[in-house]
Each structure stands twice: as C-alpha cells, then as structure tokens.
Amino acid sequence: MTHLRGADLAQRGVAPDCVQTIELVRDVLARVGDKWTLLTITVLASGPLRFTALHEQVAGISQRMLSQTLRALTRDGLVTRTAYPEVPPRVEYALTPLGRSLSEAVDGLVHWVRSHQGDIVRNRDEFDQTPAAKTAASPHA
C-alpha cells in the first residue's frame, strides 16, 4: 500500500485519534480490496487449508503473493498459522474468529455489489458510450 501515513492528515490539523482510525479503516479496506486478500479469505472461509492447497485454490496467485498475503492476515490476527514439526513440513492456515467476523462484515459489501452490479455496469456503459456529449450542464434557474 502506498497509502498516506497519518502525518498527511495530521498536518492539516485533524485530531490524532481520528487520524489513526481513518488510517486503520482505509488500511483494512485496502487490504480487503487488494488483489488477493478477498479471494484468500473467501477460500479459507470454507475451512482450514495448507499452503499448497491455498496455492491451488486461489486461482493464479504466486507463492510470493500468497506468502505475503497470509503473513499480513496472520499479523492482523485474522488468520492462524499452524506449523507441524514434521518432515516434509505441514502448515495449516485458518480463519480466526476475528477473521470470520471481518468476513461477515465484508459480506455486507459483497451483497451490496451483487444487488447493484446491474446499475454499475449500466452506468459504466452509458458513461463510456458518451464520447462527445461530455458531462451536461443544467443551469438551475
């Protein structure tokens, strides 16, 4: 994430507490909205999985990104990582209660998107097929 640090907001005179919250909100939102997190969480929602299984089920992810995504989720306490001291190694990832809770909160947004995806697609098409017309202006008097 390239996201601005609190300093940017702070220097505008915003209260520190509020800054921290805004920052964290965006941080979480950004993580959920990033390229792989949502898919990973969704896949994990059906049950614990080991690294390789995740690598297969999260379509198209690279080892690098999977590892990175899982570490971020683990760090936030959304996912547990359990390594069994065997050889070859076995590591299982699972959603924590907090992770499941987030997953449910995200579901709200997912449902919103589902129920409004028609509108969005329509709006985009309309917008894209208006090359000349540009944005109309209607003087309100």
Add this chain to the structure above:
Amino acid sequence: MTHLRGADLAQRGVAPDCVQTIELVRDVLARVGDKWTLLTITVLASGPLRFTALHEQVAGISQRMLSQTLRALTRDGLVTRTAYPEVPPRVEYALTPLGRSLSEAVDGLVHWVRSHQGDIVRNRDEFDQTPAAKTAASPHA
C-alpha cells in the same frame, strides 16, 4: 488497479457469471479501499462540493488524483458532475442515491474496523514483538 482480469479465473474453469461478479466485487472493494476514494466519498457525504473545495477538504490529494478519482466515481454512477456554463467555470460534485447507498454499506465495514481496531493493533504489536519465537507449532496428538 493491477487486478487480474476475469481470464485468470476463467481459465481455471470458474463459471463466467460468477467470475464477473467476483471481479466486480473486488473492483468495487478496491476502489473503496484505494488511497483517496473513501476520503472523497466521506467528504461528499456531507453535501455537494466543487472541485476546489474538494481539493482543500480531501487532505493531501493532488489535482490529478482528485480528478481521476472523481471521474471513476462518476463513471460508476456514484457521483454526479454538474458543470455550470459560467466563467470562471463552476463544477459541482455530489453523491448520487447509489453513492449514498454504497456509503452506507461501507459504513458497516467502517464500524467493524472501529469496534475491532483494538484487537488488530494488539495483534500487530504482538506479532511484531515476536522476532525469535516465530509461529509456534503444536503437534495435535
């Protein structure tokens, strides 16, 4: 967004309809989670504003990014752009009903973050202050 196009999922044999939905969900999530959209929507939630006003109220955003963010939101039908044919030009941006609706859906997530931010911060601290211990392994038998 660098996000993968449907092809990546499709080539794994996922149903086209589902792919499109997943893609759009992540697309919307990514937009909401990006560096500026959430702030912009939040600011617009209190009422219509013109370009310069937004530029001032969305702390730290550049003209380029503001313009870009607003166009994306307008394209999706989340924001209206009204240009008054005056000189100097005046352009007002406002949330559409769809935009407000999204804003409310996002609020759910925002509240989740607010009520769990303590946990998250705690988890991060704990994770970061465990340099040696690494992830513990508990053989279950």
Add this chain to the structure above:
DNA sequence: CTGTATCCTAGTTGATACTG
C-alpha cells in the same frame, strides 16, 4: 512442502507546468 531472495517489468502516484 513451505517458504525466501532476487530480478525485472508494468502500472501508479506526485510535482510541475500548462490549457480552456
């Protein structure tokens, strides 16, 4: 098996300057 290290490219952002 489960990662990490390295390299490389493509996309994203910010600063700056300029236009209608």
Add this chain to the structure above:
DNA sequence: CAGTATCAACTAGGATACAG
C-alpha cells in the same frame, strides 16, 4: 476555476531460483 499533459520516482506483482 477546473482540469489535462508530461515526466520522474516509486511500488507492486510475477517469474525464477534457491533454502530449511
């Protein structure tokens, strides 16, 4: 005022090779 154009960082992501 409300943007767009251009350029220079910067970053994220994939591929590959390697390690524990």
